[in-house]
Each structure stands twice: as structure tokens, then as C-alpha cells.
Amino acid sequence: MDWILQFLPLGTERISIWIGVLCTLAIYSLLYRENPIYRFFEHMYIGLAAGYSLGPLFVDIIYRYWIEPIWVQGYWAWAFVVPYGMYLYFIFSERYGWLSRIVIGTLIGASAGLFFQEFSSRYLPQLNSTLQKPLWVSSANPDVTGWDVFVNFLFIAILLSVLTYFTFSYEQRGGVKRVATVGRWFLMIGLGAIFGNTVMARMALLIGRIYYILSDWLMLPLGGGGG
Amino acid sequence: MQTQTIWQRMLSIDRRLLYLLLFVNIVVFLLAPIRMPASISPPVQKFYDEIEKLKPGDLVMISSNWSASTLAENQPQLEAVLIHLMRKKARFTFISIEAQSRDISYRLARRVTETTGYEYGKDWAHFGFVPNLTVAIKGMVNDLPSTIKQDVRGTPISQLEVVKGVKSLGQYKMIIDVTPSGTVPIWISYSPKGIPILYCPTSVMAAEAYTYLDSGQIKGMITGAKGAQEYEQLLHIKGLGAPFANAISFSHVLIILFILLGNLAMFMNRVQARREA
Amino acid sequence: MTYQHAQDNWFAAIVIGFITLVVLVNILRAKLGAQLYIRRIPGLDAIDEAIGRSTELGRPVTMIPGLTTFGVVAVQALTIFKYITQQIARFATPMRLLTGDATVFAVAQEAIYDAYNEAGRPDLYDADSIRFLSDRQFAFASGVAGLIQRERVAASFMFGEFFAESLIFAETGNMVGAIQIAGTTSFTQVPFFVAACDYTIIGDEFYATSAYLSREPVLLGSLVGQDIAKLLFALTAVSGAIISTIAGVDSPIIKLLGQPGGWDAFMQWLQGGGR
Structure with a gap:
């Protein structure tokens, strides 16, 4: 009896859980077949997602970074910032569409400038780590074993063959084409490993939803010693 | 009317049945009191x-x-x-x-x-x-x-x-x-x-x-x-990591079973078709 | 491991400067009329085949740039979609372009309008065929899946950046029997496209496809410049591995090639200050 009373939607939290479960099951109904319930909840989800973001966007961004510095702290120079950003909406105007290009240019210019730092920080250390692959056991690298040397040779071979596959400014023929084909095979093996990882992620998404139904809605205890 | 072989029937299984089996598998192993140790990677x-x-x-x-x-x-x-x-x-x-x-x-x-x-x-x-x-x-x-x-x-x-x-x-x-x-x-x-x-x-x-x-x-x-x-x-x-990992592991077992059965059915179908031809 | 300023490793700054220069020189060459060669990507034949099939079936074509925010990848995706639109304009095949970014939506409207204009069929342009669904990942995925199912599309082109929603698109397309061509720089989504789509354009092939189709000097020059950069990296990797083998992984030359603080370490070594 207690369980039934706790289960029913008799409080705000329980009502929100019931609504969540209803939405979950409605969206999953697509797996059976396309139906009006799915369509309704799909459109509701899209609208909700757009609307939900507006509140935090205003409070955390517009108010925090624009309204408060201007009205409370007196930084009146910031007043041009949002109108400048809103020039982007002129993209819908045939006559004044050129105004939006100024904003797009600013965005692209800023990201192009930032990219130099991103390239250096993200890829140069990886290049450096690629260089630290000794190809022989020697006194210069006392910790390197025979197995490490084998792995390093494999690494360099895969790196060169895949780089060859992704070159486009010449016709790939003969030996180069064979190397590129080997690169494509290595690529596919790597993609298979990524696929396996991603299947795990997809299962986890489903498990998350089923956990919500079992634990939050039906209030069943989880096995495995957890929850 | 030609009766379908078991392999043909396997290949034409409604995918909704597979979804249902996966759902049941996950529910069972989320609730099952199994605690599997993990090797630390x-x-x-x-x-x-x-x-x-x-x-x-x-x-x-x-x-x-x-x-x-x-x-x-x-x-x-x-x-x-x-x-x-x-x-x-x-x-x-x-x-x-x-x-x-x-x-x-x-x-x-x-x-x-x-x-x-x-x-x-x-x-x-x-x-x-x-x-x-x-x-x-x-x-x-x-x-x-x-x-x-x-x-x-x-x-x-x-x-x-x-x-x-x-x-x-x-x-x-x-x-x-x-x-x-x-x-x-x-x-x-x-x-x-x-x-x-x-x-x-x-x-x-x-x-x-x-x-x-x-x-x-x-x-x-x-x-x-x-x-x-x-x-x-x-x-x-x-x-929550342990029960979720349990459910993931056993769902993978089910998927591997599906893949093996599906590939076997496809292979046997081809063999049968070649024999009939 | 992070670079904050060029002085963290001047050698890295020089290398980046050199690569930038190579790209700019090749762009200039392309603009001055040099015929830069790009090999044909096999996926391009698949695009034409998909368009032909959807025309035969009389069902629409969908083009999905994914959740790509406006940038290089989005512009290249729209270049490919422009080509596809010019092809389908010849047969008056209906199309839907579904975006998850408001800026991409606005730019896509212009691009598709230009495509119909260039194909000589501005009357076929329908602003409603280009839609912004949602910038929330799974809301966008639900909207796209629903539309693909309802309209029973015959061909689906997915070019851009994708995340977890990629398999939802590909599977839904499979369910309605659509021919699917995908191209993405999001490496983690490529396996899904390879498994579920009829043809997949992987990684850098995406940039090569847009350069090949548009023949724009900037794209062509960038691609040739990238190839030179790849050759440079390949040579550096091989010579670096040889230097590591002979002089050790802590050698100042290895540090110079990419580590923050490597320039100072190398200079110190040159001046006889040891490692």
C-alpha cells in the first residue's frame, strides 16, 4: 500500500517523474512504428529544448555580461556589443544582408586567430610524442624493450600509410596506391575499434533511460550492489 | 508456396523483436544481484x-x-x-x-x-x-x-x-x-x-x-x-557504475549473439542458394 | 603541454608560419590560374547515383549538415550541398535541408537559392524546404528521424560534423530504404556511417570533395598546401624516430620538435649547457 502511495503522482516531484517516463515511452514508440504520439512528443521536445535554453541564456549571459556591467557598473561602452551581434539577423534581409557579413567576419577572424594556439597546443605535443618512438634497443634508451621496438615500427608504418591514403594532390599509382590501400585497411581496423566503443556508449544511453524508469519511477532497487 | 528455411526466417526476424529482447536483457541484468569485479585499466x-x-x-x-x-x-x-x-x-x-x-x-x-x-x-x-x-x-x-x-x-x-x-x-x-x-x-x-x-x-x-x-x-x-x-x-x-557496467556487459553478450547468428544465417542462406542453383 | 605564446617554442612558431606560407602560396597559385590537380574521390560517383535514384522514385532528397556550427566544415558542407542542389534542379526532385544551427540555416538559404539560380531554375526554390529544427542534439535527431520516416526520402546526404545522433539518422534512412552518402570530419562517427551508409567519405576526403566540386582557388590551394604539410610531418616523424633511437627520447632536438620550452632547451644545449 505504501509503495502504491509513493508510486502515484501525488506530489510535484512524482508528477515530473511520471511526465518524464511518459515522454521517454512516447519517443521510444518510434521503435514500434511512426505514430502521432511520437510526432507530438517530438515537436514538444524540440520546442521545449529551444525554450529551456532561453532562461539561462538571459540570466547567465545577457544579464551577467551585458545588462549588469552597463546599468549597475556603468560600463556604457559595452552598449554596442549586443546590437553589433544582432546585425547577424540581417542575414534574412536581401537589402541589408551585408551587415551580417561584418559579424560573421569578426567571428571567423577571431576563430582563425585562436586556431594558431589550438594547433600548437593540440597537435605539436602529439607530433612530439610520435618522435619519441625509438626504433632499436640501445644504450640511449635503456628502458626500451624488444616489444616496444616492434610496436614503434608498427606505429610508424601505420602513420605513414594512413597519411599516404589522405593525400589528394597527385594520382595514386603503383607502390603509392598499394601503401594507401594498406592505410585504408588500418583505418578500417581502427574504425572497428571505435565502433565497438560506440556500441558501448549507445547501450549506456538506453540503460540510462531504463534505469530512470526502473529506479526513479518504479522505485525498484538495482542489483550489482549499487544505486 | 515454398516454406522458408530456418536461416531465411532468422534473416527476416522483425527488428522489433530484437529491440524487445534487448530491453528485457537490460532490465534483468540491471535488477540482478550480480557483482562482477573489474580489472583496473x-x-x-x-x-x-x-x-x-x-x-x-x-x-x-x-x-x-x-x-x-x-x-x-x-x-x-x-x-x-x-x-x-x-x-x-x-x-x-x-x-x-x-x-x-x-x-x-x-x-x-x-x-x-x-x-x-x-x-x-x-x-x-x-x-x-x-x-x-x-x-x-x-x-x-x-x-x-x-x-x-x-x-x-x-x-x-x-x-x-x-x-x-x-x-x-x-x-x-x-x-x-x-x-x-x-x-x-x-x-x-x-x-x-x-x-x-x-x-x-x-x-x-x-x-x-x-x-x-x-x-x-x-x-x-x-x-x-x-x-x-x-x-x-x-x-x-x-x-551506479557497477550495475550499469553489468547491464552493458550482458547487453554486449546479447549483441554478439545476434551478430553471430545473423552472419551464420546469411552464410548458410548463400550456401543453400548456391546448392539450389 | 599547452602553448600560450609563440615564445614557448620559437621553432613551433616557425613551423606553423612555414605551413601557413605554403598554404597561402598555393592559394595564390590557384587564383593566378595554375591548374592544381585533385584526384577524384570515389564517393562522387555515389552522389550522382543517389540523385538519379531519388529522381526515379520521385521521393525527396534530404541534406543534413548535422550540428555543425558555422565555420570551415559548415561552409564546405554547403559547397557540396550546392553541387547536389544543382544536380537535382535539372530533374526538379524535391529536397529538404535540415540544420541544427541558426547561422548555418541562414547561410544555407542563400547557398541553395544561388544553386537553383545557377542551374537556371530559380522557380524551384522553396524557402520552406530549408529548415532549422533545433540546436539541441537529440531534439534535432528526433526531428530529422521523424521527417525522414514521414516523407520516406529516397536519398540522404549527410555532410558536416556529427555526434551521437549520426546513427539515428543513418538507421532511420536504412529503415525507409534510402540510399545514403555521408562525409564527416568527426572521426568517432565514421564507423557508424561506414556500417549504415552506402558510401562514406572519411576525414580529409571531405575537404577534397568540396574542393573538387567547387574548384574554388582557396579550397584547392589549401588542399595542396595541406598535402605538403603532411609530407613535412611524415619526414619529421621518421627522422625524429631515428634521432630518438640514436640520441635518446630526451634529446634536445626531440624537445625542439614540438615541446613547449623546447627552443630554450635546444639553445642551452647548443651553447654547451648540456641537456
């Missing part, structure tokens, strides 16, 4: 060792960008990480790049910290959400108080004891990124020199992070629910 061990190096009072930035959809992977990760940080008496601040993740991480952190006496504002804080992580990181590197201004409750940063005297992200001792999206390259690209970055991705994002782990750009990684299970084992706690 090197990235998780490195993650654990890196947090063990923290001293009491060290400040950690947690970038929490997940929402309800990736709850099964990111929630047990974040819960375990918070428990470990609190054991080391480290202070931490949160930042998010979307509204839902801001709310979810704030509620989770409140729930977990209540059990250990960690006080909001003094031991931890949530900076709310920022729409552009690149700009936020660059801003925090130069001048953190001016970039963040106030926390999720509207309290000015200057009044938060946890970040008293902190002028830059460079004063943090660690960055932990708990995310289902590709935000760790942004942290790697723009965060200050010398601050270790730890990564808690969903399984799908882990694949491209191994290059960063190999090069030392990230110091440790907990991958999905399986990684969370291993981490809980290292911390000797009971969390």
Missing part, C-alpha cells in the same frame, strides 16, 4: 594516481557538460570523482557549457557534498554556464573574477571563500572534464601550462582521446560506465 589507474597527488586545499576546476541523455555514463563518473576529491580535502568549482548540464551538475554536487559536510561557497562552488568555452577559458586564464563575475546562485565571485585570492585559472591545480562532447581539446588548447587535465568521457569520445593520453596531454581517463565501475572499485565505494 591503465588510464583509470593513472586518473586515480593523479588525484592522489592533490594536497588538502588544492583547487580543482570541474567542467561538467553532460545532460540527462548521458546520465548512465557521466553520473557515476562525476559522483566517484567528487567523493575522491572530498577524501583528499580538495576544493572544487564547476563550470558548464549548457543550461541543462549546469542544473544537473549543481543538483548532483549538492546531494553528494551534503553527506560529507562540504559547504557551498567555502569548499565548492558552481560558476553556472558559459556559452563559449574557448572564450571562457581564455578569459579565466587572464582574469577569472572578471570572466565569471558571479556563481550560479547570483553571488559575486569576490564573496566566495573557495576562490578567494584566485585571479587566474593558472592558480588551479587540476582540470577535470566530465563530458559527452568534444570539449577536452579546447581545455588542452587553451588552459594554462603545467595544469594536469583529467578526462571523463562517454565511451564514444574515448577513442579519439587515446592520442592525448599517449602524448601526455591528458593525465588519466575514466571511460564511460565501465571506467566508473573500475574507479568505484579503486575507491571501495558502491555507486
